[in-house]
Amino acid sequence: MIRRRFLPVAALASMACLGMAGSRPAMAQGGRALKVGVSAGPYGDILREAAKLAAAEGLTVEVVEFTDWTQPNAALQAGDIDLNNFQHRPYLEAQVKARGYRIVPLDPSIVVPAGIWSAKYAKVADIPAGSKLAIPNDPSNAARALFLFQQAGFITLKPGADVNATPLDIAANPKRFSFIELDAAQLPRSLNDVAAAFVSNNYAYLAGLDKQKALALEGVDSQWTLVFAAREDRKDDPRIRRYIALYRSPAVKAFVLDRFKGSILPTW
Secondary structure (H helix, E strand, O other): OEEOOOOOOOOOOOOOOEOOOOOOOOOOHHHOOEEEEEEOOOHHHHHHHHHHHHHHOOOOEEEEEEOOOOHHHHHHHHOOOOEEEEEEHHHHHHHHHHHOOOEEEEEEOEEOOOEEEOOOOOOHHHOOOOOEEEEEOOHHHHHHHHHHHHHOOOOEEOOOOOOOOOHHHEEEOOOOOEEEEEOHHHOHHHHHOOOEEEEOHHHHHHHOOOHHHOOEEOOOOOOOOEEEEEEHHHOOOHHHHHHHHHHOOHHHHHHHHHHHOOOOEEOO
16 A cells, blocks of 8 residues: 655555656656655655755655555566665565565665564563563564664673664574564554563654653664665666665755754664
């Protein structure tokens, strides 16, 4: 399902689109807009800010939001969109391996620190032994969650655990926590049913979770920086390259820093 979104609110409609009028002719082939896919949440606001700069150069950009993390790559592979920006490299690599996509990473975009939240406990030490913890059900983000649970002191992973880590790579779990895997979009809603949950920033943003109340947050050294991705046969498309360059501009950097106050960080 594709939904439309003009403001960062949880109730979304069917597609978000920004077609900017300008005095110059559109740079898109045959007058077709460049379509950029993104997951629901605040990332689209940054893409739309870059689209304003593109419009001034005659490049019309449509920002298409998806409610399911598997959809932006499927749409990219099918040619329904030209570019996406919602995932980190480990997730993209897992999708390419599992589904045979001919999709390649391009430039990095932003660092989006994920966190661990609880609706029941204010401190990690307060969480009872044997409690359930929720993590994403896709392998790359499950690994990301496990590293953050380790950082917060819940568990210890085996030496050598990497971006492919699973619960089987837990070396020490003194309070016998159990991990349940849920769709990423469902994790904020699980907080009343589990002791704590890992929630990525875009879904935390939509759910109104306060980062000041998180039990743990990733830092700027996160391994999970978001990247632009395109089909391999489109990776050198001049429209794609120009749009990414405009995104990675001082003007958009200033927008990110001002709008998100450190909850999203530019990589340039």
